[in-house]
Amino acid sequence: MTTTGAEARRQIITEHVLKHGTASGAELAELTRVSLMTVHRDLDELARRGVLRRFRGGVSALPSTVFESNLDYRLGVNTAEKEAIAKTAADLVEPGTSVLLDDSTTALALARLLVDQAPLTVVTNARRVIDLFAGHEDIRLISLGGEYSHTHDSFLGVPCLEAVEALSLDMVLVSTSAMDARMTYHQEQDVVLVKRAMLASGTRKVLLMDRTKLARTALHRLAPVEDFDHLVVDDGVGGELLTSLRERTDVRVASTG
Structure with missing residues (x-):
């Protein structure tokens, strides 16, 4: 998949997680119609940018005692x-x-x-x-x-x-x-x-x-x-x-x- 396609997919993932707070890898693979391995690579990149936070089995936009939420999530709540x-x-x-x-x-x-x-x-x-x-x-x-x-x-x-x-x-x-x-x-x-x-x-x-x-x-x-x-x-x-x-x-x- 091209870089443009990857970025578009990551935007879809980000918007979904910001809306729902959390999501599993399997859920995001079904949403974007790519493999679970591809989704995990996307999540690694989004976590590296500080957009979302990884946890075992999925990703979150919600704050915790050690992670702050992304600004785009906080703007909507x-x-x-x-x-x-x-x-x-x-x-x-x-x-x-x-x-x-x-x-x-x-x-x-x-x-x-x-x-x-x-x-x-x-x-x-x-x-x-x-x-x-x-x-x-x-x-x-x-x-x-x-x-x-x-x-x-x-x-x-x-x-x-x-x-x-x-x-x-x-x-x-x-x-x-x-x-x-x-x-x-x-x-x-x-x-x-x-x-x-x-x-x-x-x-x-x-x-x-x-x-x-x-x-x-x-x-x-x-x-x-x-x-x-x-x-x-x-x-x-x-x-x-x-x-x-x-x-x-x-x-x-x-x-x-």
């Missing part, structure tokens, strides 16, 4: 909650200030709202946020360079760290993959290092978290909840967890209604 959180967070941002947005899908939802709150200085390592603000005359856009990550569609690594450490910003708005009542977490060390540097660069720190990320942990600790000036969650968070979080920081609850 919990969209109402992310949009509500973004709307509430946008009220914290004042025109004329400098803000840093990380490469999370919730920050991308926020970026779409901030286009109308110019003038702003926006700093980001997220390619899609860069594309969103590029060309807006009233937005001063600073792109953080680094090594490109297919999984996150953003820039990470030492060059990104060094660029962040050279800045001092009015507000930093980030999300991460997991948190409990005391601590925030992420699966990947490179992401943790960049997010820590981002938080250190900001006068005010805002954490954006939908309910699916709460009461969970991941491999690496990011920062204590009390290090954030504000936490914005959706109205699916409540009970003892919400009470505990409010003991540690200012919590804003976004309505999804």
Whole structure:
């Protein structure tokens, strides 16, 4: 099969797994009408690119304590909650200030709202946020360079760290993959290092978290909840967890209604 055919098949596999969360090798072989051996080669390549995660007998787009989901998968889940959180967070941002947005899908939802709150200085390592603000005359856009990550569609690594450490910003708005009542977490060390540097660069720190990320942990600790000036969650968070979080920081609850 030609390279073009292989790429088309891998796109079909990717779209199927992003839609369903997981799939077996046999299921994907039937879907694409190729041999199981060919499917396994496709899955090896997609895993190498960070698009999907291999497990025994199949492949997954779902997060775990040691693997983060691909950006395309995260863009398609919990969209109402992310949009509500973004709307509430946008009220914290004042025109004329400098803000840093990380490469999370919730920050991308926020970026779409901030286009109308110019003038702003926006700093980001997220390619899609860069594309969103590029060309807006009233937005001063600073792109953080680094090594490109297919999984996150953003820039990470030492060059990104060094660029962040050279800045001092009015507000930093980030999300991460997991948190409990005391601590925030992420699966990947490179992401943790960049997010820590981002938080250190900001006068005010805002954490954006939908309910699916709460009461969970991941491999690496990011920062204590009390290090954030504000936490914005959706109205699916409540009970003892919400009470505990409010003991540690200012919590804003976004309505999804």
